[in-house]
Amino acid sequence: MDATSDTGRELVRYRTILGYRRAMPSMHTWDESTELFAHSVIGYAIERCRLPKDPRWGAPQADVLVDTFARTISAGGLGAHEAMRIVREVMIPSCRPMDDPMNLAYVPTAPTVAATMFDLVVSASSIFGGNWEAGAGAIAAENQVLRWLGSLAGLPEGAGGAFVSGGSAANLSALVTARHQHLERHGRRGRLAFAATTEVHASVRATARVMDVDVVPVEVDDRDRMTGPALRAALDAAARDGEGPDVFAVAASAGTTNAGAIDRLDEVAEVCRERGLWLHVDGAYGLAALCSPDGRRRLAGIEHVDSFGVDPHKWLFAPYDCAALVYRDPGLATSAHSQHGAYLDAVDRSEWNPSDYAYHLSRRARGLPLWFSLATYGTDAYAEAMDRTIATARAFADAVEAHPAFDLLLDPELSIVLFRRRGWSPDDHREWSRSRAKDGVTLIVPTTFHGETVMRVCIVNPRTEIDRLVPLLDDMAAWGPPA
Amino acid sequence: MDATSDTGRELVRYRTILGYRRAMPSMHTWDESTELFAHSVIGYAIERCRLPKDPRWGAPQADVLVDTFARTISAGGLGAHEAMRIVREVMIPSCRPMDDPMNLAYVPTAPTVAATMFDLVVSASSIFGGNWEAGAGAIAAENQVLRWLGSLAGLPEGAGGAFVSGGSAANLSALVTARHQHLERHGRRGRLAFAATTEVHASVRATARVMDVDVVPVEVDDRDRMTGPALRAALDAAARDGEGPDVFAVAASAGTTNAGAIDRLDEVAEVCRERGLWLHVDGAYGLAALCSPDGRRRLAGIEHVDSFGVDPHKWLFAPYDCAALVYRDPGLATSAHSQHGAYLDAVDRSEWNPSDYAYHLSRRARGLPLWFSLATYGTDAYAEAMDRTIATARAFADAVEAHPAFDLLLDPELSIVLFRRRGWSPDDHREWSRSRAKDGVTLIVPTTFHGETVMRVCIVNPRTEIDRLVPLLDDMAAWGPPA
Missing domain, CATH: 3.90.1150.170 (Aspartate Aminotransferase, domain 1)
Incomplete structure (x- = not known):
């Protein structure tokens, strides 16, 4: 750039305004100190993967933790080594190691080494997973995992969807799609509702609150399962009220969190066909079992669903957080979820945009750790x-x-x-x-x-x-x- | 264990059933081959952080990508080195490097090195960020970042919330809280609505669809901003319809994605006070500017909000995906979002459970990369x-x-x-x-x-x-x- 030209003179002026003679803030450069702390951070992460974790954990009193961490936010910064010391000595000892083999509470997790490591590549690559134009390579890989899950479930080849942050997001996106399709077909006929058992995951009930719809409660059998007759009876009872709600879907479970109960999916699907209801299956925990022939045998009827969700961070060996949402007919989701804005005019909608299939726009390509691990180790x-x-x-x-x-x-x-x-x-x-x-x-x-x-x-x-x-x-x- | 005791004999039998003499599947152990591929995966991630990325990217035809990745899902696995080759040669070249300094489209990203590296620690630590009992240390750290954001905005000390997956999730959780509070106070008086300009982010309109509420449209001024008079006029016009909706909130913007417009927050807040409306501000992009005194000056009025969201993965130098949701009075969110289930009986609700403040349950402690970077480098x-x-x-x-x-x-x-x-x-x-x-x-x-x-x-x-x-x-x- 010639400093005597107009543009050149302008640049000299801007550089002065911006103080460009000062060093670039080190937050965004890789210098010697970065090199040093990268070793420390990565070394610790490898240690966490490689060595057994201390299963004893316990939070100090909340106020002690709050005080400790309050001191970590300062004008000048602590430096990475001091921050890592606090991580090692305070943060991690007061977090439960969810992947400890003797952690058997709630639903634990057990990510593979490859999946865990690959999360660093995902972060370091700054991939925008929201639309094809920005993240085609990542989305193509994720879609193969969704296709694998869809085919394990026996859905047709066109099945697909998106990876979302968790089971709640999957349930919500699927049921919003179901409601959208119902309203397109029938118009608004009164208060809307979906049917679910009292045993379904708490998130399904939270989903109803978010969507502002009612839940038609279905009795479970002695094994905590929804059956066809119970569903039919519940729908009939709701309709008999006269003022009954307009039911648009059934939210069934494949592996309840409490008891691992699998609803009688074949019977439930039959009722849904009879009544023209969308069948969504929350399989956050249980549908992981699709990946083995023995597991699949236990999930008979899953081939009839309109949509299902499964959280690979629960039982498909992926790190937090990762949920897969799969639709039988993904086109129906697009009409419910596509977001449009002037600044999105240039987005090509002819390719697969994960933001068209769920309630999200910016998105980490959170299916990639599972893809990488699956590609590495194989489905067997x-x-x-x-x-x-x-x-x-x-x-x-x-x-x-x-x-x-x-x-x-x-x-x-x-x-x-x-x-x-x-x-x-x-x-x-x-x-x-x-x-x-x-x-x-x-x-x-x-x-x-x-x-x-x-x-x-x-x-x-x-x-x-x-x-x-x-x-x-x-x-x-x-x-x-x-x- | 004595193999002649009852329990010992049982164990021998189980070991036989389970084939425990076979090696533990290598997916979950750290062996020599793990050691080798860990170097390769981490080395690549460091290269991505350290060297300039190739700003030329472009997806091959969709069917070529699909074919390539279809071959990556196999029974026997490709091994990590072949999977990494596909990542380097096919996946990454067909993803836009969102943090390239000359990527100026949509809203790019620019994570710091420390934030990026720390994501590996988050993954490797298998922290459950949903409730205090499981993730106290991580949540205490995240909460300090939320407190920092709240105090930059001028909210009282009790302000707080949770990190969620993106701006969509933040808007939804805040507006569901607003609606819940409105219904508790007034009961159901008809079709519900919130007010927003036509310029708000597409996700706000998607939020209305998910919640099944209407949007009262507010005209923008010549700088694309919502003003107090325009909001008042829009609310009056909606009410004059006779059949007007029951408005429970205003969703304002601090930095629209299209033009970077900041609504006249002081004026808007005054109207909200007058009419008893919840004021939520979507600051996914713009509220990042709170972190500098100069930026704060541009955001006058933010101290009046009931809730705001900001996405650190946009302009606060954190990797995908990370959004902060902050409430003036977090207690109001708890009553809208707490999930209960039998298997959650043992969860202590006296501490800070992020799942009580937004629509999620399982949760990656996704605020930690930002916390670590902030602790390392300091707020200056x-x-x-x-x-x-x-x-x-x-x-x-x-x-x-x-x-x-x-x-x-x-x-x-x-x-x-x-x-x-x-x-x-x-x-x-x-x-x-x-x-x-x-x-x-x-x-x-x-x-x-x-x-x-x-x-x-x-x-x-x-x-x-x-x-x-x-x-x-x-x-x-x-x-x-x-x-």
């Missing part, structure tokens, strides 16, 4: 890992059944085992749970099943070994009042 | 980086104004510059845009402003240098029909 390795967790749950249920101090409450459909320690009060359950969590032996947290406080074990980690589970039964048997 | 570095982008936009606007071939259409309020190349047709704009994108010179994409096709530049990257922007004006001036 996934089936094997899945079968291992199912077999471990089965073996544990057998051990519960064989043990004189326990009642098995529900034969596991997938990998959740509910059981009762004979002679224990609700407080006994809670106290044992707290004590063993504190010692780092295991995290097993009681739940409520048919009104009773019971023990619940959820196995999603191939590293959870039956050798370490069975002795827990002896421990519980010996603890507290006699069985 | 953020102010400096912010000021640099604002100054670059200002300097570019001055250059546009000084250049005889251009009209500056809107003095930039923040860092978006809209301008017209005199004598160009809409097609000229689009052709120049495509040609320079293809060459990797810059990505500048036209938009529509007041019905006209114009050029739009959005600067969020401190590495975007005015020295490289000003020559683009000469290039446009020399291209196509004379000015």
Whole structure:
């Protein structure tokens, strides 16, 4: 640039205004200190992947944590090494390692090494996963995973959708699509509703609140499942009210979080066909089992759904957060979700834009860690890992059944085992749970099943070994009042 | 374990059933091959952070991409090295590097090195960010960032909320809270609505569809802003219809995506106070400017809001995806969003559960990369980086104004510059845009402003240098029909 030309003189002036002689802020450059802390940060992450984590964790009093972290926001910065010290010494010890093999509470997680590592590539690549134009390569890879899931479920080849942040987002996007299609077809005929059992995940009820629709409650059978007759009865009862709602969908479950119950999808699908209702299946936890032939057998009827969601961060070995949403006919989702704005005029809508299939626009290409891991290890390795967790749950249920101090409450459909320690009060359950969590032996947290406080074990980690589970039964048997 | 005891014999039997003599599937162990591919994956990520990215990108035909990635899902797996080869050679070259300093289209991104690196720690740590019990250390850190944002906005000390996946999720969660509070107070009085300008982000309109509420449209002024008088007029007009909707909130903008317009927040807040309406501000892009004193000056009135959202993945130097949602009174959000389920009985609700403040349950602790970067570099570095982008936009606007071939259409309020190349047709704009994108010179994409096709530049990257922007004006001036 010639400093005597007009443009050149302008540039000299701008450089002066901007103080360009000062160094570029180091936040955005790679210098020697970056090199040093990158080693430290990456080294720690590798340690987290490679070594067993300390299963004892516990938050200090909230005010202590708040004070510690309040000091981390300062004008001058702490530097990466001090920030990492706080991470190692304060942050991580007060977070539960969700992938510890003896963490059996709620729904744990068990990401593969490849999936975890690849998350760094996703972050470092600054990929915009919202539309094809910006993220074609990433979206094409994600779509293969969605296609794989769709074909495992027996959906036609055109099935597809998008990766979203979690099961809540998947349920919402699918049910908004269902409502949109219903309103296009029938117009507004009164208060809208979808049908769901009382056992569905809390997020389905939150979804109804967000959408401002009612829920038609469906009774479950003794295994916590929605059946065809119960659904038909619930719909008839709602209609008989006279002032009954306009039902547009059924939100069924394939693996409830509490009991792992799988609704009778074949029967439910038949009722949906009869009544022209959209069938969405929340399979956040359970539909992961599609990846093994044995698991698939347990999910008969899934081929009839209009949409389903599954969270790979639960039981498909992907890091947080990642949920897959798949539609039988993705075109129906486009008309419900496409966002238009002047600044989006230039977006080519002829390709696959994930933002057209769910309620989101900016989007991390969050399906990529799963894609990379699946590409690396192959689908057989996934089936094997899945079968291992199912077999471990089965073996544990057998051990519960064989043990004189326990009642098995529900034969596991997938990998959740509910059981009762004979002679224990609700407080006994809670106290044992707290004590063993504190010692780092295991995290097993009681739940409520048919009104009773019971023990619940959820196995999603191939590293959870039956050798370490069975002795827990002896421990519980010996603890507290006699069985 | 004694193999002659009962439990010991049982274990031998289970081990046989489970085939435990076979090696643990390598997906979940760290072995020699893991060691090797970890180097390859991490090395590539570091290269992406450290070296300039190739700004030329382009998707092959969709069917070519689909074919390539279809072959990546196989029974036996490709191995990590082959998967990485496909990433390097096919995936990344067909994704736009959103953080390239010459990417000036839509809203780009510019994550810091520390934020990017820390995402690996987040993934490797398997932190469940949904509730305090599981993720106290992570949530305490995130909350400090939310508190920092709240105090920059001038909200009281009790302000807080949660990190969510994007601006759409933030808008939805805030407006659902607003509606919940409105219904608690007034009951259902008819069709519900919130007010918003026609210029608000497409996601606000999508939010209305998801919530099934109407939007009361508010006229913008000549700078695309909502003003107090226009809002009052719109509300009065809607009410005069007789059958007017029950308005529960105003969704205002602090930095529209198209023009960077900031609504007259002080005036709008006054109308909201008058009418008892919730004021939510979508500041996905613009509220990032709160981090510098100069930016804050442009956002006067933000201290009056009931809730706001800002996406750190846009202009606060965090990787995808990360949005902060802050409420003046977080307690109001809890009553709208808390999810309950039997399996959640054991969750302690006395601490800060991010799932109580937005529509999500499982959650990546996605605020941590921003926290780590902020802790490392300090708030002054953020102010400096912010000021640099604002100054670059200002300097570019001055250059546009000084250049005889251009009209500056809107003095930039923040860092978006809209301008017209005199004598160009809409097609000229689009052709120049495509040609320079293809060459990797810059990505500048036209938009529509007041019905006209114009050029739009959005600067969020401190590495975007005015020295490289000003020559683009000469290039446009020399291209196509004379000015």
